[in-house]
Amino acid sequence: MKRQQIYQQVAFGGLRLSTLTIISVLGLIIWFLGKEGVSALSWEFLTQAPRNGMTEGGIFPALVGTLCLTLGAIIFALPLGVFAAIYLTEYAKQGRLVRIIRLGINNLAGVPSVVFGLFGLAMFVEYLNFGPSILAGSLTLGILILPTIIRASEEALLAIPQTFREASLALGASKWHTIYKAVLPPAIPGILTGTILGIGRAAGETAPIIFTAACFYTARLPHSIFDQVMALPFHLYVLATEGTHFEKTLPLQYGTALVLLGLVLGINLIAVIIRTRLRRKIRW
Amino acid sequence: MISRKGKDLLIQNLFLFFASISILVLFLIMAFLFKEGLPIIEVVSPLRFLFGKSWYPTYEPPEFGILPLIMGSVAVTLGAITIAIPLGVATAIYLSEVANLRVKELLKPVIELLAGVPSVVYGFFGLVVVAPWIQDLFDLPTGLTALTASIMLGIMASPTVISISEDALSSVPISYREASLALGTTKWHTAISVTVPAALSGICTACILGMARAIEETMTVLMVAGGAAIIPTTLLQPVRPMTANIIAEMGEAVHGSEHFHALFAIAVVLFFITLALNLLADYISHRFKETGSATL
Amino acid sequence: MANNTKIMVENLIFYYGNDKALEDVSMLIQENKITALIGPSGCGKSTFLRVLNRMNDLIPGTKLKGKVLIDGYDIYSNTTDVVELRKKVGMVFQKSNPFPKSIFDNVAYGPRAHGIRDKARLTNIVEESLEKAAIWDEVKDKLKQSAMELSGGQQQRLCIARALAINPEIILMDEPASALDPISTAKIEELIRVLKEKYTIVIVTHNMQQAARVSDYTGFFLLGELIEFSDTNKIFTSPQDSRTEDYITGRFG
Amino acid sequence: MANNTKIMVENLIFYYGNDKALEDVSMLIQENKITALIGPSGCGKSTFLRVLNRMNDLIPGTKLKGKVLIDGYDIYSNTTDVVELRKKVGMVFQKSNPFPKSIFDNVAYGPRAHGIRDKARLTNIVEESLEKAAIWDEVKDKLKQSAMELSGGQQQRLCIARALAINPEIILMDEPASALDPISTAKIEELIRVLKEKYTIVIVTHNMQQAARVSDYTGFFLLGELIEFSDTNKIFTSPQDSRTEDYITGRFG
């Protein structure tokens, strides 16, 4: 029996080590970016356009661009996704068809984002002739996060105990009333979490917007949804891979990386906080 | 005022309408991919396309063999999962079976947060930190290699693996653990002979999804994998995974050209690979469902 | 009180897909009486109960033959309004299932669904229903509190109050006390007995002693058939069918 | 058979954090007898039971005073090997919890964990345990089948077989039949009665009738105190304490 105890000690040691490794590597990345990037951060950096062939100045247009694209994606994807999820879980007859649709949605959630980029390019930029624009980019990002939102909402809805529906129907409530009053309220945290995670994803994505919305440089803020915009992730990519001024723009790169990271992690953090808050309040 | 029944019906149809749109859109994607990708068959046979060893889309005549790209993806992905799976699963087991509640409640959300870090940030980090380090370490001409990409992807994929595996482990009913301990076994024995097997399908799913995450990754590999369209023999060579290839060349490909169709065809291949992985994950999680294990 | 038939079930046959779950069941359920349904697991008690307010409609692939008349109206006719039916036939489930809302909102849920918006009237209904369900004293000071914070027995009585709030005539209960401790169970049983003065109650239980304690009539189901239906007194002291006798004396299976 | 004390509990006090869950409990549990623990919900029955095989160790922040001797040895002394203790004191839980493995592997789990690898010996142990748990005939042809495919009652008997396979001397059961239908319950009760020939059994139940049916001794707990402990016969026909009388005659609370 003592041997069993020794096995246990050794094994637990290994597990601890793994955890430590993972946590420290991830921590290292953030700490490193933070350390290097924080010196680049300043009010000007956030509120001014890049200057001098993007070797100086700030990231304001990119920040605005990312916000526009993300907002557009949400406006498009949120209602569609939630409504689709409600239909699939509450109304559609659960059978082979729904299962196939579900599989298709799941699968699209895992399709490389570059594929969405290609689709956006072919569909919105070329076929519908929006050109590279906020509209095309938003729609592409919207479609990219649509599966995430549908899936998260569906899961949230499916997690609502059947008994709530039965209880409501047994009280003589109509189907819509049941969904609206008994099913949706407790499902909101789940739907919200899924949505916010989607927002984070949309804000951080690069590949889908390269062909559909982003431009290297524009100092001017967008005036209409048919304008091209700069975006933070693409901006970072451009700075980091454009060999000529690599060393010179390094502080800018760190700054951009930090802002992007902060933006996305901030959004995700909100999701986590909302989830834990609401979960604590609504329990069954 | 319309009757209650009428109102219900109206609302139902409204939902049907929205659902149809989103499903339609999602299926449109596939339609487009195939529409743009399939024409490549007229230029090159599917077998030559998949197994051709050279990728020279701009030569005259062009060569559309994507084997180097596939091998690039494979090399990078295998490298990534050898890092992500052991570390990820071990961490998940630690969190659910060993760590006390406080540690677990702190670390779990942190790791989930990290899953949201944009890939371009990882790419950037790889580019400015890891690549030079690899270059120095192995004394290479360039630090942008399959290994560098593997490391970055491994780090990127591990939160996915940890998070889903840990969910699977935590949702193994506490009663299994109690049953095992009550039979006079140690915690470790309980973990490996009851908890992990019960969560196995969830853990497998986690690994497959981690792998999918590595395969579908675009920006990171674009930035750190080096970009050479050759079949790698060691991990220390630069490679050009499929995703990186698409994004790198799409800007130059003339709309409607063979090159253009070839890039879409690569997307189709990627689509099928992801589909296969997802189906596998789905199958595994359904297969063992009744044994009480956790899935997504 | 005259014995009036409230529910009349005639030659009811019920299928889940191709599986027959009820086989030619006929039963007369009396007004203002408590009718208990007992029988081994899977014999169709819950199915029968849910036929009475058409909750089985929710399960796809079910089929029903025979007649179910409530107050003389065929509830399975094409013109039946299911929502109206369910307002008349309330239901309480095995596991207490309050909504994750406040106690007040739980009870007000039904009335609100039926269009009552007036705050004073709602308050009135809520108070009355909670009183009828013998839980008013325990919760009157915390109506705004979440219903999830109540104990199991209190939750179940809240669910009964919720069902009473829509002013039904019939209350169906599917093993309403099976998840409760003996003391809460006793309270629920006492409540059920009081409620019969105003309502017709049908209760499913796999606890024979409970059926014996609370009901006026008892039906014994076996493999989808109604083996014996009569006076509770009679069933438990001198059943007519030997299968009933075997079951209640514990000699079965 | 002589009446030997198997477990001796002396002035046991148990805390969850700062909440006292057991208050000065002393009890002598006889060898080869069935001891039932009854009482209202939350009175500390499960806590007491889990003290006996130190399953409470798993809950952080618990504190224990007093003595628990099994066969004369203090199980809470520093030198006690908890793993050995739990081999000696088997446990069966309220909800049947077979592992998601084959029937065979479920029963062989304990012996294997304790180092038995020999196939023939394992087969022997499995067969014997299943026989003792009165489920051998029902499963002998499907030992390779998953245990999850058994019915609730069969699962619970399988869990008993699993506990028997490690050859314990004492079996603790925490409401082993509360989730079962009456027929399965009767089978489990019959089994418990047979098992007492070889084992010392302590069973928690909130079903007084069940305690009355199966046990030799009964202890009545209330708010963490052991109010009365004696012959089952005596407790149910002529209890000494008026609180016991009130509880068993249903006049309590």
Place this chain on the structure above:
Amino acid sequence: MERHFEKELHALKENLLKMGALVEQAIANAIKSLVERDSELAEKTIHSDSEIDELEIKLEEMAIRLLALRQPMARDLRFIVKGTKIITDLERMGDLAVNICERALELNKEPPLKPYIDLPRMAEKAQLMLKESLDAFVREDTELALKVCQDDQLIDDLNNQIFRELLTFMLEDPRTISRAIRISFISKYIERIGDHATNIAEDVIYMVKAKDIRHGHTD
């Protein structure tokens, strides 16, 4: 709110007392019909025994229903089981009253043998015992019940005394034989009534103390 079960228990108790009162009345009437040579009253008393009989059946059914439907335990259980015994005792006492009436009817057809002195005293004592035993039952009063048990001796003594007296009568005048024998039967009946009251008292003691005192059992 009062528990339903307790209401039913209460109803059982009430009916038992009602039955006790009927039996007491029957005994009183029987003795009265004898002493006052009132054959009509005797007839009436015999007739009204059917009421007691019906109550017996009704009460026994109530008890069985309670046992089947309420699964009583401890004190409640003892109350109901002993209740069924008490019912039987009461019914038997009712029958004995009828027997007294029957003998009274026969005696009333013949001239009086002698004024009854001890017999009414004995009957009164027996009635008191019945009353007290039922009181003890209702009030769960073991002391009273014990007193009833002790009083039985008195009745037995009176019975013996009456028998000896009657024997003298008969020996002196054989024409009195058939009457004397009838009277001795009546004395015997009353003695039995006392015995049954004692049974009830013993049952009360068992019910309250959960201890059997019959046949001098103690532990």
Place this chain on the structure above:
Amino acid sequence: MERHFEKELHALKENLLKMGALVEQAIANAIKSLVERDSELAEKTIHSDSEIDELEIKLEEMAIRLLALRQPMARDLRFIVKGTKIITDLERMGDLAVNICERALELNKEPPLKPYIDLPRMAEKAQLMLKESLDAFVREDTELALKVCQDDQLIDDLNNQIFRELLTFMLEDPRTISRAIRISFISKYIERIGDHATNIAEDVIYMVKAKDIRHGHTD
């Protein structure tokens, strides 16, 4: 495996039969001690009544335990409740056998009055009724039980006949009075034994058919 409860029910039944056998034996011995003027046997029989008394207490405790611990229903419940009644009947029959012995002891001190003819016949009949009622109980045989009920008439007739005969004796010879009265008591005791057997038979019918046939009740 056989249910534990059934084992206990079985044990109750067995003990009831054992008690029945003891009572039968007691009656037989009582009559024998009378007919054969065997005072020793009478003494012994009186003495051994304590065994019956103890069985009564034991059986009643068993029944109460079963009611408390097993919550029997339907047939089982009727069996146990009627069982407790049968126990009382048996115990009472045991007492009556003792009473017979007591009278026998008294009679044996005096010269025989006349050879007993009807009395043993009557006793035999009563024993048979007891035996048959218990058989009916064990076999749940209502026909046999009905027969027992009908047989009771025979015993009543014999009792009356004996009484009339004894009356003649007494009138003829006053010296026989005290003996004759004792014999008439014995006859009465046997009649009561028959009554108790009838009670048992009625209980059997109720138990099996769940129908009360006492007091000519039918529905």
